[in-house]
Amino acid sequence: xxxxxxxxxxxxxxxxxxxxxxxxxVEGRVLFVDADxxxxxxxxxxxTDVATSRRILKNxxxxxxxxxxxxxxxxxxxxxxxxxxxxxxxAYTKPYxxxxxxxxxxxxxxxxxxxxxxxxxxxxxxxxxxxxxxxGFMSQAYGGxxxxxxxxxxxRMLPGLHLNWDTYELIEVxxxxxxxxxxxxxxxxxxxxxxxxxxxxxxNIPGLPKHPDFPxxxxxxxxxxxxxxxxxxxxxxxxxxxAYKAHWGDEWADRYAEQASLLWIRRTQQAPIHExxxxxxxxxxxxxAVERMLTRVNLLKEEAACLSD
Numbered sequence: 082x083x084x085x086x087x088x089x090x091x092x093x094x095x096x097x098x099x100x101x102x103x104x105x106x107v108e109g110r111v112l113f114v115d116a117d118x119x120x121x122x123x124x125x126x127x128x129t130d131v132a133t134s135r136r137i138l139k140n141x142x143x144x145x146x147x148x149x150x151x152x153x154x155x156x157x158x159x160x161x162x163x164x165x166x167x168x169x170x171x172a173y174t175k176p177y178x179x180x181x182x183x184x185x186x187x188x189x190x191x192x193x194x195x196x197x198x199x200x201x202x203x204x205x206x207x208x209x210x211x212x213x214x215x216x217g218f219m220s221q222a223y224g225g226x227x228x229x230x231x232x233x234x235x236x237r238m239l240p241g242l243h244l245n246w247d248t249y250e251l252i253e254v255x256x257x258x259x260x261x262x263x264x265x266x267x268x269x270x271x272x273x274x275x276x277x278x279x280x281x282x283x284x285n286i287p288g289l290p291k292h293p294d295f296p297x298x299x300x301x302x303x304x305x306x307x308x309x310x311x312x313x314x315x316x317x318x319x320x321x322x323x324a325y326k327a328h329w330g331d332e333w334a335d336r337y338a339e340q341a342s343l344l345w346i347r348r349t350q351q352a353p354i355h356e357x358x359x360x361x362x363x364x365x366x367x368x369x370a371v372e373r374m375l376t377r378v379n380l381l382k383e384e385a386a387c388l389s390d
Contacts, residue, residue, distance in 0.1 A: 104150030112151035115231030124186025334370035
């Protein structure tokens, strides 16, 4: 997420100056826009009034619709007080989003309220998961007839069509393709496995902190080298497991299950915290680690419920 909002209204205006290639509407196509991101991107600076933020927001949505070829819009919003899919309880190595400083643009709350009331367009507010997980559900449900739009890099693991937030370019990620690069950025399942190694600094998810071959830390380059021979989920899972074993030793399966549960964008209606294990290869050690994680999470939730009574 962006934390420096100085001059953001000017930046958005400059971005909107791009000549957008409007796409003919496709029957049944639905556009999912990350409304959490819209509130940050359109909130403005200290000199931006609410009318300006509202105008930027509506213009941005109109441009997204025109460039996507979608018949229908869904704005996905993470509700106030959302459990965020219990990710805060799952996190063991580092606090989930523990690095967030709370810096928000001036009109952030106004836009959240405006969107939440359905005034910017059809909205789906989720409280038992994150808006990212709603994007995952729509990607799974609509397949190639969904268009996902966010600046959040996590979205890039999902199959379907992606609309670039800034250039309004449509990017296709076919479900049978392990990884595809667009504009120097990786899309598809390979991106999930890269994050399993690299982590996600924006959410304070460490991934694999170190590796014997990379004692200074595992960044994007190191992750690419560790996944050099991965060509599908099976080979990637094996490569990541070996890397975790090399650093974590006997703890590897527990840390693997933790990181996968934090990073995976959920795609089913139930969205369980271990959903990734239903889609990806797992063996006996990971299965046992998942059970330990579920037990730990449930105990923590029970303790929290008792304290609140």
